[in-house]
Amino acid sequence: MSAVLVSGLRKNFGATRALDGLDLRVETGEVHGFLGPNGAGKTTTIRILLGLQRADGGTATLLGGDPWRNAVDLHRRIAYVPGDVNLWPNLTGGEAIDLLGRLRGGLNSERRAELIERFDLDPRKKGRAYSKGNRQKVALIAALASDVELLILDEPTSGLDPLMEVVFQDYIRQAKEAGKTVLLSSHILAQVEKLCDRISIIRLGKVVQSGTLAEMRHLTRTTIEADTATPVTGLADLPGVHHVEATDQRIRFAVDGAHLDEAIKALSRFGIRSLTSQPPTLEELMLRHYGDELRANGVDEQVSA
Amino acid sequence: MSTTTATRPAATRVSGRTRPLAGTGTLLRFNLRQDRIRLPLWIGGIALVQISGPSSYEGIYPGAAERQEQATVVGDNPAMKALTGPGHGLDDYTYGAMMTNEYLGFMVIAVALMSVFMVVRHTRTEEETGRAELVRAGVVGRYAQLTAAVLAAALANLVLGLLIAAGMAGQGIESIDWTGSLLFGAAYAAVGLFFAGVAAVTAQITEHARAASGMAGALIGVAYAIRAAGDMADSGLSWLSPIGWAQATAAYVDDNWWPLGLAAMVTAALVATAFALSDRRDIGAGLRDGRGGAATATPFLGTPAGFAWRLHRASVVWWGIAVFAFGFMYGSVIQVIEDYADNDVVQQMIEQIGGASITESWLSMIISILAIVCTIFAVIAALRPRREETSGRAEPVLATALSRTRWVATHLGIALGGGAVVLLLSGLGLGLGAVAATGDAGYLGQVVGATLGYAPALWLTTALAVAVFGLVPRAAGLSWALLVYAMLIVYLGGLLDLPGWMFNLSPYTHIPAMPADSFTALPLVILTAIAAALIAIGLAGFRRRDLEAT
Numbered sequence: 001m002s003a004v005l006v007s008g009l010r011k012n013f014g015a016t017r018a019l020d021g022l023d024l025r026v027e028t029g030e031v032h033g034f035l036g037p038n039g040a041g042k043t044t045t046i047r048i049l050l051g052l053q054r055a056d057g058g059t060a061t062l063l064g065g066d067p068w069r070n071a072v073d074l075h076r077r078i079a080y081v082p083g084d085v086n087l088w089p090n091l092t093g094g095e096a097i098d099l100l101g102r103l104r105g106g107l108n109s110e111r112r113a114e115l116i117e118r119f120d121l122d123p124r125k126k127g128r129a130y131s132k133g134n135r136q137k138v139a140l141i142a143a144l145a146s147d148v149e150l151l152i153l154d155e156p157t158s159g160l161d162p163l164m165e166v167v168f169q170d171y172i173r174q175a176k177e178a179g180k181t182v183l184l185s186s187h188i189l190a191q192v193e194k195l196c197d198r199i200s201i202i203r204l205g206k207v208v209q210s211g212t213l214a215e216m217r218h219l220t221r222t223t224i225e226a227d228t229a230t231p232v233t234g235l236a237d238l239p240g241v242h243h244v245e246a247t248d249q250r251i252r253f254a255v256d257g258a259h260l261d262e263a264i265k266a267l268s269r270f271g272i273r274s275l276t277s278q279p280p281t282l283e284e285l286m287l288r289h290y291g292d293e294l295r296a297n298g299v300d301e302q303v304s305a
Numbered sequence: 306m307s308t309t310t311a312t313r314p315a316a317t318r319v320s321g322r323t324r325p326l327a328g329t330g331t332l333l334r335f336n337l338r339q340d341r342i343r344l345p346l347w348i349g350g351i352a353l354v355q356i357s358g359p360s361s362y363e364g365i366y367p368g369a370a371e372r373q374e375q376a377t378v379v380g381d382n383p384a385m386k387a388l389t390g391p392g393h394g395l396d397d398y399t400y401g402a403m404m405t406n407e408y409l410g411f412m413v414i415a416v417a418l419m420s421v422f423m424v425v426r427h428t429r430t431e432e433e434t435g436r437a438e439l440v441r442a443g444v445v446g447r448y449a450q451l452t453a454a455v456l457a458a459a460l461a462n463l464v465l466g467l468l469i470a471a472g473m474a475g476q477g478i479e480s481i482d483w484t485g486s487l488l489f490g491a492a493y494a495a496v497g498l499f500f501a502g503v504a505a506v507t508a509q510i511t512e513h514a515r516a517a518s519g520m521a522g523a524l525i526g527v528a529y530a531i532r533a534a535g536d537m538a539d540s541g542l543s544w545l546s547p548i549g550w551a552q553a554t555a556a557y558v559d560d561n562w563w564p565l566g567l568a569a570m571v572t573a574a575l576v577a578t579a580f581a582l583s584d585r586r587d588i589g590a591g592l593r594d595g596r597g598g599a600a601t602a603t604p605f606l607g608t609p610a611g612f613a614w615r616l617h618r619a620s621v622v623w624w625g626i627a628v629f630a631f632g633f634m635y636g637s638v639i640q641v642i643e644d645y646a647d648n649d650v651v652q653q654m655i656e657q658i659g660g661a662s663i664t665e666s667w668l669s670m671i672i673s674i675l676a677i678v679c680t681i682f683a684v685i686a687a688l689r690p691r692r693e694e695t696s697g698r699a700e701p702v703l704a705t706a707l708s709r710t711r712w713v714a715t716h717l718g719i720a721l722g723g724g725a726v727v728l729l730l731s732g733l734g735l736g737l738g739a740v741a742a743t744g745d746a747g748y749l750g751q752v753v754g755a756t757l758g759y760a761p762a763l764w765l766t767t768a769l770a771v772a773v774f775g776l777v778p779r780a781a782g783l784s785w786a787l788l789v790y791a792m793l794i795v796y797l798g799g800l801l802d803l804p805g806w807m808f809n810l811s812p813y814t815h816i817p818a819m820p821a822d823s824f825t826a827l828p829l830v831i832l833t834a835i836a837a838a839l840i841a842i843g844l845a846g847f848r849r850r851d852l853e854a855t
Contacts, residue, residue: 043854050704053851072708080704086697088616089513092598095606102607103705123600128512139701152704 001064003028003150003181004049008058011044011205018044020205021058026183026198031176033196034185035286041205042185043083046154049183050080063150076105079143083155083185085135087127093138094123100142112145118167133159144171151175151182157191169195189281201286209285216285221254223278224263229271238263249273328445332453333460336427340457347419348465351412355493356472358408359400359481372398379406383642387533391543394558399480401557404473409492410532410552414525416465416493417500420458421521424504427454430514432589441588451505451583455576458501466494485557488565492551495568499547500525502575509582512591523627530634537638547571609707613715617686621723624682628675628731635671636738636752642667643743668735668752669821670795673813675731676759677792683724683767684784689716691774691781694853703852710844713771717840720767725760732756755819761832762812766791768839775846778853787811 004026011019019041026032036042047053049062051071060067065074087096094116101107116123119137130138136159143151157168172195175182186192192199193213200210209216221242226232232251236244240259245252255263267275337344366372376398379385386392390410394402428451431437437450470490474483500521507520528546535543536552543549553564605611642664690713693699703709736752739745770784791811794803808814815828 047700047852047854052700052703053854054849072706075704076706078704080701082697082700082704084697085701088698090619091602091606091615092600094600095598095602098602098607099612100701100705102602103609103612103702103707105706124598126598142701 001028002026002061003063004032004183005061006045006049006058009045009048009055009060010057011041011048011053011055018205019048019055019058022202022205023207023210024200025210026181028181029176029179030197031172031182031184031195033192033199034183034202035187035189035192035199036185036202037187040202042202043154044205045202046080046152046183046185049152050075050078077149079104079146079148079151081136081139081143081151081153081156083158085132085139087130087135087138089126089128091127092124093121093127093130093134096127096138097123097142097145100139101146104146104148106147107142107145108147109145112141115141115145115171118170119164131159133161133164136160137164140168144175149180151180151184153182154185155187156184157186157188165191189286193281216280221256221280221284222260223252223254223280224267224275225252225277226250226267226275227273228267229273232267232270235263235266238266323446325446325448326452327449328443329449329452329456332440332445332449333456336453336457337460339427340423340461344419344423344461347415348461348468351415351419351493352465352468352472354415355404355408355412355469356476358404359473359476359478362400362403363478366400366403372400372403375403383537383638387537387638389536390532390552391536391539391549393552393555399557400478401480401482401485404481404489405552405554405556405558409489409556410529410548413493413496413548413551414529416462416497417525417528418522419465420462420497420501421504421518421525423458423461424454424501425508425514425518425521427457428505429508429511429517433512433514435589438588448580448583451579455501455505455579458504459498462494462497462501465497466490469493480557482557485560488554488560488562489556491562491565492554492556495565495572496547496551499568499572499575502572502579505579506575506582509579509586510591512589530631534634534638538640609711609715610718613719616689617716617719617723620682620686621719621727624679624727625730628679628682628727629734631678632671632675632731632734632736633738633741634734635675636735636740636748637742639664639668639739639748640742665821668739669755669818671735672732672752672755672759673795673816673818675735675756676728676763676813676816677788677795679724679728679731679759680763680766680788680791682727683720683763684770684788686720686723687717687767687770688774688781688784689720690847691778694778699852709848713774713844713847717767717771721764724763724767725757728756728760728763729753751820754824758819758824758829759813759816761829761836762791762816764836765812765832765839768836768843771843772839772846773843775843775850778850 002025004024006022006024009019009022009024010017022041022045024034024045034042034045044053048055048060049067051067051069051074054068062074063077067074087093091099097112097116098107101112119141121134121137121141125134127135127138136156140153140156143153151172157165160168169191172182172184182195184192184196196213198210198212199216200207202208228249228251231248232246235241235246235251235253238259239262240256241263242254242256243252251267253263366375376395379389380392380395388411390406393405395406428437431440431450440450467490470483470486473481473489474486503524504517504521507524508514508517511517511520528548532543532546532549532552535541535546535549543552547568550564550568554561603611606615690699693702699712703712732753732755733749735756736749739748739752766784766787769787770781773784774781791813794808794811794814812832815832817823817825817828
């Protein structure tokens with residue numbers, strides 16, 4: 001059963017079209033990456049899933065319920081971390097954690113203590129004294145200390161330092177092991193690559209691609225760098241080979257997954273001394289979807305890809 | 306990290322001099338540049354209103370006879386004294402005396418506000434936004450920012466004072482000479498400087514610019530209230546107020562410079578205090594809230610009602626104290642009103658009003674004003690959900706198992722219930738003040754009952770705010786319009802001879818003006834029913850609409 005099932009979701013803000021027929025499916029027990037640039041519609045989708053905003057069209061089902069009509073009951077089973085956490089200036093971080101946890105229906109105090117220690121948060125400070133990262137920790141701790149089925153995290157670590165990012169990833173893996181479902185919106189690609197079983201890429205209010213990372217990589221290019229005994233010639237004429245940069249005995253190029261075999265065979269005739277291959281990164285996956293946007297802004301794909 | 310400033314290792318001193326004022330000149334120019342549009346508007350606006358005063362009075366009171374008539378109006382009536390001044394030069398009520406007595410006490414509030422906003426803007430606002438840190442990292446001494454802010458305010462007040470002096474004297478109106486005008490302008494500047502000093506201190510105490518301006522602003526109110534009470538009862542209390550000092554110069558009448566010396570000394574002490582306090586704190590920190598708070602929430606805080614109470618608690622307490630004091634102050638001068646009522650002319654006036662004694666009429670008016678003031682608290686509380694929404698704090702809360710209706714209801718409960726409590730406290734203050742002044746215990750029940758009678762009007766105004774919040778959240782600020790309108794009706798309604806429907810638009814008009822009028826229940830029931838309907842509409846609207854994104 002799907003934890004989140006969205007189809008044809010539409011939402012307009014005045015003349016601006018925020019969601020334009022968005023489809024999204026998050027299976028129970030998976031960590032699902034929700035990727036896209038600012039303004040693509042990630043946060044709007046999440047707000048609709050939380051019943052904070054109402055869709056203009058399409059359907060959304062969350063844990064088997066209607067996110068708008070069954071909001072309060074569903075919220076007992078969901079924990080949410082907003083992208084921009086704003087705390088009450090006169091409440092301490094510890095108070096805010098307890099407050100959010102209890103309003104949701106209670107939190108695990110042992111787990112709360114452990115999380116506070118692992119995330120290195122001073123819970124005695126007033127909300128106004130926290131930095132952006134610390135405010136996010138407060139919301140994260142409140143979410144992770146709750147026993148819920150679904151975690152909805154909207155760019156939850158944009159203010160955290162790399163050490164805390166590692167702690168965060170630990171807890172997301174734990175949540176997955178415990179059978180929880182996670183919807184993680186992000187534009188930190190490395191994070192999504194490490195954590196997510198499946199990803200959906202959203203652009204201009206639509207999901208343009210959805211699947212496992214392996215499925216998506218199949219669709220894209222591997223980057224090859226090699227040192228050869230003799231200078232490589234003629235490689236650029238092969239089908240599926242792009243962006244060839246050659247200097248004497250060193251060559252770098254990108255090749256489509258379907259043509260990898262031919263390209264390596266051709267390369268091997270020049271005497272390979274060293275070879276590194278990089279699987280396509282999410283950056284490249286993303287660039288495929290935003291390439292036309294970049295071109296529209298006068299950036300040549302050859303340069304940026 | 307509030308404990309690191311106590312010792313400063315010698316090794317960090319490169320030149321051997323700490324140069325605490327380094328960069329002050331640059332910062333001063335920067336501050337003035339930042340204010341290059343705002344400040345001329347403030348100064349120009351205040352000066353214009355003041356300078357146009359004498360010529361407009363020439364039109365209203367063309368001769369000595371008319372002026373002398375006005376002197377009896379402002380001189381004999383305690384309520385007028387509370388509004389204007391102690392009554393210098395009433396024997397020979399020249400245009401100059403009129404300016405000192407009727408303009409100065411009120412106009413200096415604007416100068417005080419200008420100074421407070423200016424100092425806070427260049428000190429605490431800069432720190433709160435983190436910009437001060439960037440500046441302080443440059444070649445800038447520890448005291449430079451505070452010094453530059455105070456100097457900028459001093460300069461603004463000096464310019465304003467000179468402008469007023471020149472503008473007043475330059476008109477060549479009889480009795481408005483250069484000596485008096487210079488003193489008159491200096492009195493303006495003295496009050497402005499005093500409150501610049503106050504703001505310099507409050508900006509050290511709290512971490513937040515709004516709280517710093519709020520505290521200083523409250524002190525302006527206190528200064529005005531003290532002089533109003535002092536002038537009304539002619540009790541010397543006015544000497545505790547800087548506005549009282551400005552009026553004590555009696556410019557154009559006696560031309561006393563020495564009260565301004567007093568003002569200068571206290572101002573210097575305030576500024577020195579601000580500098581001393583600034584040494585005791587870190588940049589960005591306040592003197593308060595340095596300690597850590599609770600690491601866990603109390604069980605009560607975890608409930609929706611406890612949560613709402615926590616957000617409103619301080620506001621309820623401070624409003625309660627403030628309106629009690631405000632009421633007490635008005636109640637304690639009731640004796641003066643009674644004495645005034647012995648006057649024959651006044652007795653005739655009372656007969657015209659119809660039955661009620663002047664004390665009762667006066668109490669009724671004060672009670673309606675107190676009710677409107679208490680409603681400010683209730684509307685602020687009712688609009689708190691809107692502030693939570695726009696600041697993004699509502700989002701994580703409404704993503705929990707707390708329903709929208711319950712969430713708004715908890716805040717509304719405090720607005721309506723807390724509003725009634727604040728109203729009760731204002732009535733208690735007024736009643737107890739009257740009892741203390743007259744020894745007549747009968748006032749207490751009478752006044753408290755009359756004050757509580759206004760609860761339905763308070764509820765209706767609050768309910769309107771909820772309806773606007775639910776239906777057209779972006780227009781939530783419009784909720785204030787009704788309150789402002791009601792205030793105008795109370796203050797100006799009688800003077801302007803407005804048509805009846807304009808009176809009827811204000812819910813406060815429909816409350817029986819006890820103790821002058823007798824009690825009738827029907828209007829209270831109707832107002833409460835309208836309030837309930839508006840609340841239902843507001844809640845239904847909020848359940849149906851999108852939570853607005855930040």
